[in-house]
Amino acid sequence: MDANASMLRLERLVKRYPTGDLALKGVDLEVPRGQVMALIGPSGAGKSTLIRCVNRLVEPTSGRIYLGGEELTRLGMSGLRRARRRMGMIFQEYALVERLTVMENVLSGRLGYVGFWRSFLRKFPQSDIDEAFRLLERVGLDQMVDKRADALSGGQRQRVGICRALIQNPQLLLVDEPTASLDPKTSRQIMRLICELCAERDLAAVINIHDVMLAQMFAQRIVGLRLGEVVYDGPADGLTAEVLTDIYGEEDWSATIQKDEGAAAEEDAGEPAAAETLRPDERMAGLT
Amino acid sequence: MPTQAKGGTRVWQRRERGRQLAIWAGWFFGTFIFLYCFKLISDKTIWFFVTDAGRQAADLGVRMVPPNWSYINELWEPLWDTINIATIGTLLAIVIAVPVAFLAARNTTPSVAVVRPIALLIIVASRSINALIWALLLVAIVGPGVFAGILAIALRSIGFVAKLLYEAIEEIDASQVEAVTATGAGRGQTLTYGIVPQILPAFAGITVFRWDINIRESTVVGLVGAGGIGLELNSQIMELSWTSVSVILLAIIATVVVSEWVSAKVRHAII
Amino acid sequence: MTDVSVALGRRRWKRPPLIANPLLRWGLVVGGAVYLSFALGTTEVNWSRVWEGLPRGKQFLLAFAPPDFVSRWDDILDGLLESLWMTAVSTVIGIVISVPIALGAARNIAPLPVYYFCRAVIAVSRSFQEIILAIFFVKLFGFGPFAGVVTLSLATIGFFAKLLAEDIEDMDAAQAEAVRATGGGWFQWLNYGIQPQVLPRFIGLSLYRLDINLRESAVVGIVGGGGIGATLNTAFDRYEFDSAAAILIVIIAIVMGLEYTSGHVRRWVQ
Known part of the structure; x- marks a missing residue:
């Protein structure tokens, strides 16, 4: 596989729920290796469904999904398990198993690689343990190894979630609203961490995100989804008022766009002081 | 700490060694107890009967069909008695259980040192003893019949209703009670305005739940002579008239299903 | 709450009943009463037998002090x-x-x-x-x-x-x-x-x-x-x-x- 080959390719992806709701109306999308792509759109646009169709937590109704050339939609159970190992997923509200320790949660990312009895007895290979320690150190949680997941703060939990996804040694990260329940400062730290790690490991990432400003700040490419269709696909600075109206509907967007540029500049300088007072989620609250 | 450094690499185990060993020992010990108990029971069992049970069951099954449908006409009265035992027994239990619950709840009891332990003792004594044992006792005291059944059901239910109710009372929102007290209300007024509205849904739910259980229980108190359909069941089994027994069993199932349906409806209406 | 009382300048208030439908409410009350009277009426209690048994009940209660663990x-x-x-x-x-x-x-x-x-x-x-x-x-x-x-x-x-x-x-x-x-x-x-x-x-x-x-x-x-x-x-x-x-x-x-x-x-x- 050469460096420019697409990591993820969706062809005419359709998802119709048993209730009759058409969540995805034939989405075509291609994500090359190493690209961080943000998926924005109003609630109910199908962002979450799209991400879950990729690792088939939600079964697509029709269409094809290729991961590095392998078609995922045809795989049987064991093939799907092997494919899922190559896709790390980071969840909204963290989705850590709360009654397990931090270490057990991180190691659960290796479940696709070890047999049942090893995982049942918690006898993971030492190489996995080493990698878990390395990752926890990287995100600054190496002192929390034996804490139970429900004893951590939101930001700490999401870091554990990131470690769990990365220890899978994935080629693709699927990230579902990583900052939905975090405060603005922690949100930025988490987004920065995800993007840094993607750069370090040359990972492709699809990030569902509610917050347009964060998306513009961190993603190289933005895809706007509306009612199950792609309505924008381009660079972050291409998000004009017209584009946002296309995605979200009529609203005064000038403030969002302006402040974004200001905030992005400040971000490079250091502490995001403006963002603290800005409360981007409040601004977006009226839309959903 | 389950994490330890070993020659440069850090090793992680789920638990410390001592704790892990203790857990293994616990499993070993538990398995041993289970096997030992099983052996003691097995010694008292005639295994020939057990291996023969399949044939026996088939034999019994054959003798139970077809059900003697005409027998159902003799069952209406015992069924009516059964329902009455459950309903009146539940009502009687509530009358006694409500004051006991208020005496047992930490936040409403007049005295934590004296009254509360007595109330708790009443609850435990009532709960620990099955309705059938109460029935045995009451048949010996007040004689066989529906009355003994009602009392048995009531005595068994007091503990159940009072326990769940006093837990509900202890969980109420204290600030609401405080607000009522702050208006200058007396003890009784605080009770009716601050506490009762908060526990009313729980109370209704508990009552219906217990009534449902009591329908089941009242089908068996007759086995020891305390009235209801159990009395019929016992006599038909004694007479070995299996076709009638199957009618009784079907009648019991029907009653239980109906009572479950009623209680589900009522609980749904309350919530 | 009727128009008359409003016109008189006084408004009366009554606690709204638990069950809003009056037919259902009274139906339940009457039904419950009828059921109870029937149930109690058909429950045969042999009071003389109960009376006879009371000493035995007393005996049972007394038996708790002291209970006989030994024999x-x-x-x-x-x-x-x-x-x-x-x-x-x-x-x-x-x-x-x-x-x-x-x-x-x-x-x-x-x-x-x-x-x-x-x-x-x-x-x-x-x-x-x-x-x-x-x-x-x-x-x-x-x-x-x-x-x-x-x-x-x-x-x-x-x-x-x-x-x-x-x-x-x-x-x-x-x-x-x-x-x-x-x-x-x-x-x-x-x-x-x-x-x-x-x-x-x-x-x-x-x-x-x-x-x-x-x-x-x-x-x-x-x-x-x-x-x-x-x-x-x-x-x-x-x-x-x-x-x-x-x-x-x-x-x-x-x-x-x-x-x-x-x-x-x-x-x-x-």
Whole structure:
């Protein structure tokens, strides 16, 4: 596989729920290796469904999904398990198993690689343990190894979630609203961490995100989804008022766009002081 | 700490060694107890009967069909008695259980040192003893019949209703009670305005739940002579008239299903 | 609240009734009254027999002070130990069988045919009172504790599988989904995604069922299923209230002890 080959390719992806709701109306999308792509759109646009169709937590109704050339939609159970190992997923509200320790949660990312009895007895290979320690150190949680997941703060939990996804040694990260329940400062730290790690490991990432400003700040490419269709696909600075109206509907967007540029500049300088007072989620609250 | 450094690499185990060993020992010990108990029971069992049970069951099954449908006409009265035992027994239990619950709840009891332990003792004594044992006792005291059944059901239910109710009372929102007290209300007024509205849904739910259980229980108190359909069941089994027994069993199932349906409806209406 | 009272400048207020529909409200009240009068009217109470029995009731209460542990001690001990064995064995067997049934009866993880099958198993094992089951098992397996164990195990399945299945249905789906997304197998998914979430409830239910089985083991003996019930039955038959009181005190003490320990264990698990 050469460096420019697409990591993820969706062809005419359709998802119709048993209730009759058409969540995805034939989405075509291609994500090359190493690209961080943000998926924005109003609630109910199908962002979450799209991400879950990729690792088939939600079964697509029709269409094809290729991961590095392998078609995922045809795989049987064991093939799907092997494919899922190559896709790390980071969840909204963290989705850590709360009654397990931090270490057990991180190691659960290796479940696709070890047999049942090893995982049942918690006898993971030492190489996995080493990698878990390395990752926890990287995100600054190496002192929390034996804490139970429900004893951590939101930001700490999401870091554990990131470690769990990365220890899978994935080629693709699927990230579902990583900052939905975090405060603005922690949100930025988490987004920065995800993007840094993607750069370090040359990972492709699809990030569902509610917050347009964060998306513009961190993603190289933005895809706007509306009612199950792609309505924008381009660079972050291409998000004009017209584009946002296309995605979200009529609203005064000038403030969002302006402040974004200001905030992005400040971000490079250091502490995001403006963002603290800005409360981007409040601004977006009226839309959903 | 389950994490330890070993020659440069850090090793992680789920638990410390001592704790892990203790857990293994616990499993070993538990398995041993289970096997030992099983052996003691097995010694008292005639295994020939057990291996023969399949044939026996088939034999019994054959003798139970077809059900003697005409027998159902003799069952209406015992069924009516059964329902009455459950309903009146539940009502009687509530009358006694409500004051006991208020005496047992930490936040409403007049005295934590004296009254509360007595109330708790009443609850435990009532709960620990099955309705059938109460029935045995009451048949010996007040004689066989529906009355003994009602009392048995009531005595068994007091503990159940009072326990769940006093837990509900202890969980109420204290600030609401405080607000009522702050208006200058007396003890009784605080009770009716601050506490009762908060526990009313729980109370209704508990009552219906217990009534449902009591329908089941009242089908068996007759086995020891305390009235209801159990009395019929016992006599038909004694007479070995299996076709009638199957009618009784079907009648019991029907009653239980109906009572479950009623209680589900009522609980749904309350919530 | 009528127009007249408003016109007079006074507004009257009455608490709105619990049931808004007056027809239904009065229907329920009248229906309840009619039912109760009928029920009480058809309940035959032989008051002279009750009156005769009162001294015996007094005798029973007096028997608690002091109860007679001594004269039937061997019987009591035998019956009690047998009850304890039965409790232990039937609880373990019942729970072991319940777990797969509970998994099958949880709508969020089981396919529909399996779900219906497991729900049917639960419904069947719940539809009869333990004692009725015990009567039939005694017929099949002969007198003795084995029939009691089978009865209690079956009753445990209906209880345990139902409540555990409900807990599995209530679990946080996101945690289980996250484990599935890592590519783990089905058993790994159970072990990492579901087991930690339901473990506290599992242990709480096990202890609760142990408690219930002990109490029930005291009654299956009445119909021949082994345990302390037989001893108790004999004591009542012979009007040996002081021995009966001793047995009841022992049962209450064990139940209280179990309740106390299970409270501690539950707190420790949390």
